[in-house]
Amino acid sequence: MNWYTREGYNLKDLLYKNDEETFTVSYREALSHHMPTNHFHSTFEVYYLLSGKREFFIKDRTFVVHEGDVIIISPNILHRTTNTEMPKHERFIVNIHENFMGSVNQAFQEIFQPLFEQEYIIVRCSLQERLWIESLCQNVSQEIIDEMPGFEMYAQTLVLQLLIICCRHVKQNSTESLEYPSPMHERISEVVRYMNNHYMNDLSLNIVAEKFYVSPYYLSRFFKEATGFTFIEYLNSVRIKEAKKLLEHSSMKVNTIYKKVGFRSITHFGRVFKSITGYAPLHYRKSGSGGQVPRYK
Numbered sequence: 001m002n003w004y005t006r007e008g009y010n011l012k013d014l015l016y017k018n019d020e021e022t023f024t025v026s027y028r029e030a031l032s033h034h035m036p037t038n039h040f041h042s043t044f045e046v047y048y049l050l051s052g053k054r055e056f057f058i059k060d061r062t063f064v065v066h067e068g069d070v071i072i073i074s075p076n077i078l079h080r081t082t083n084t085e086m087p088k089h090e091r092f093i094v095n096i097h098e099n100f101m102g103s104v105n106q107a108f109q110e111i112f113q114p115l116f117e118q119e120y121i122i123v124r125c126s127l128q129e130r131l132w133i134e135s136l137c138q139n140v141s142q143e144i145i146d147e148m149p150g151f152e153m154y155a156q157t158l159v160l161q162l163l164i165i166c167c168r169h170v171k172q173n174s175t176e177s178l179e180y181p182s183p184m185h186e187r188i189s190e191v192v193r194y195m196n197n198h199y200m201n202d203l204s205l206n207i208v209a210e211k212f213y214v215s216p217y218y219l220s221r222f223f224k225e226a227t228g229f230t231f232i233e234y235l236n237s238v239r240i241k242e243a244k245k246l247l248e249h250s251s252m253k254v255n256t257i258y259k260k261v262g263f264r265s266i267t268h269f270g271r272v273f274k275s276i277t278g279y280a281p282l283h284y285r286k287s288g289s290g291g292q293v294p295r296y297k
Contacts, residue, residue, distance in 0.1 A: 052089025
């Protein structure tokens with residue numbers, strides 16, 4: 001589906017982000033794509049799969065995402081999408097900060113209740129909902145391309161309409177129980193939950209493998225297959241996510257934070273922090289509540 005055209009040119013990629021990095025829009029049609037960086041941020045993310053099939057790891061488990069599904073992920077929830085047996089896909093992503101929701105209507109907490117009560121929601125759209133959402137996504141993209149006066153504000157109002165459609169769906173429909181892709185995925189989810197709860201401790205591949213009575217080779221191989229992360233990538237991502245929250249919302253010093261989240265060396269902590277977020281730790285201390293989004297790479 002080639003939506004986005006301008007003067008006869010078919011647009012395969014679209015990327016926009018504002019100066020504050022609190023509103024981003026990304027469209028991509030790709031034969032194959034693995035997210036190359038660990039992904040969490042201070043905004044809500046809306047991921048709409050126009051075509052294809054993806055595996056989506058969110059927080060502690062993996063889901064299969066189908067054409068027409070919308071996934072909305074709350075701020076600071078670790079996630080990654082990877083290929084399935086059908087790697088060709090087309091997706092539309094928006095990141096939007098909570099501040100934009102409140103600026104439109106003071107009742108936004110009630111309107112967007114499902115987003116604030118859950119760490120993520122997965123919406124299996126009806127045909128009518130798909131038509132509405134695809135029209136909104138197309139109009140958002142056209143606004144970004146045309147750059148008419150007020151285009152960013154206009155695009156944000158369209159995104160809010162999309163969020164309202166999804167929240168109405170969640171309120172009006174019973175939550176569908178989503179199965180694990182395989183027993184292996186379910187087993188790895190147990191490992192991930194353990195890591196989420198014990199990231200501050202001295203963890204290693206061997207220690208966790210022994211805890212779950214599997215070989216380090218088995219754990220390493222299937223952890224990557226199920227989550228899209230290597231074991232150490234995921235552990236570092238969880239630790240950095242927690243460190244970022246402490247930098248933004250506490251007065252705790254960096255010298256204390258790096259130990260609290262499980263790092264042994266402040267130098268190593270700083271290097272890993274920048275590789276994951278794109279910024280040095282003190283960037284988030286200076287920016288207060290943040291709102292920064294890691295760079296798309």
